Amino acid sequence: MSSGKLVLFSGPSGVGKDTLLEVLTKKRPELQRSISLTTRQRRNGEKDGVDYFFVTPAHFQELLAAGDVLEFAQYGKNLYGTPKKPVDEWLHEGKTVILKIEVQGAEKIKHLYPQALSVFILPPSMEVLERRLRDRGTEDEEDLARRMRIAREEIRKSENYDYRIVNDSLERAADEFLTILDTTAIQ
Numbered sequence: 508m509s510s511g512k513l514v515l516f517s518g519p520s521g522v523g524k525d526t527l528l529e530v531l532t533k534k535r536p537e538l539q540r541s542i543s544l545t546t547r548q549r550r551n552g553e554k555d556g557v558d559y560f561f562v563t564p565a566h567f568q569e570l571l572a573a574g575d576v577l578e579f580a581q582y583g584k585n586l587y588g589t590p591k592k593p594v595d596e597w598l599h600e601g602k603t604v605i606l607k608i609e610v611q612g613a614e615k616i617k618h619l620y621p622q623a624l625s626v627f628i629l630p631p632s633m634e635v636l637e638r639r640l641r642d643r644g645t646e647d648e649e650d651l652a653r654r655m656r657i658a659r660e661e662i663r664k665s666e667n668y669d670y671r672i673v674n675d676s677l678e679r680a681a682d683e684f685l686t687i688l689d690t691t692a693i694q
């Protein structure tokens with residue numbers, strides 16, 4: 508039985524989850540971020556073992572077959588998954604573990620860990636979201652359109668989350684998240 512807290516952190520691509528997580532972990536260095544596996548190409552500036560573990564589809568399948576993946580989902584053309592062992596260990600050590608994860612994965616984890624706290628980050632508007640994605644300049648038009656389509660779907664499903672936070676200002680959104688974390692009794 509684990510004693511730490513598991514937090515599911517979701518939101519559409521481009522909403523600012525990574526920047527928000529950076530602010531959060533600066534404010535609370537004890538928060539433990541899980542590093543996911545992905546088969547997608549590394550973006551400029553991303554580091555293997557820091558942003559993701561970048562793996563081949565074959566390696567991903569091997570890890571799945573070995574039971575080393577807690578949950579996984581296909582997003583666009585790529586697979587994303589949470590390595591199981593570190594999460595189990597951190598929870599066992601009593602840590603608060605944050606999984607940055609899309610909605611299908613979050614649903615699976617909620618079944619495995621019903622006590623997990625789920626938080627969905629919303630953009631101030633769809634226009635702002637599209638502008639942020641375009642300004643990032645890391646996706647081609649096809650991928651961008653796919654991400655916007657998935658975003659609309661995810662936002663519809665976000666009603667199932669325990670909390671929804673609008674990322675209108677980084678500091679304000681970070682403070683709202685920390686207040687939720689501090690006032691919610693989860694195990």
Ligand code: 5GP
Pocket residue numbers: 517518519520543544547578579580582587588589590607608609610611612613
């Ligand atoms: P990106 O390609 O923008 O880094 O991530 C695409 C989506 O995959 C995001 O919604 C992100 O939260 C999600 N994601 C990242 N890691 C995982 C994971 O381990 N499992 C699942 N289910 N989704 C993930």
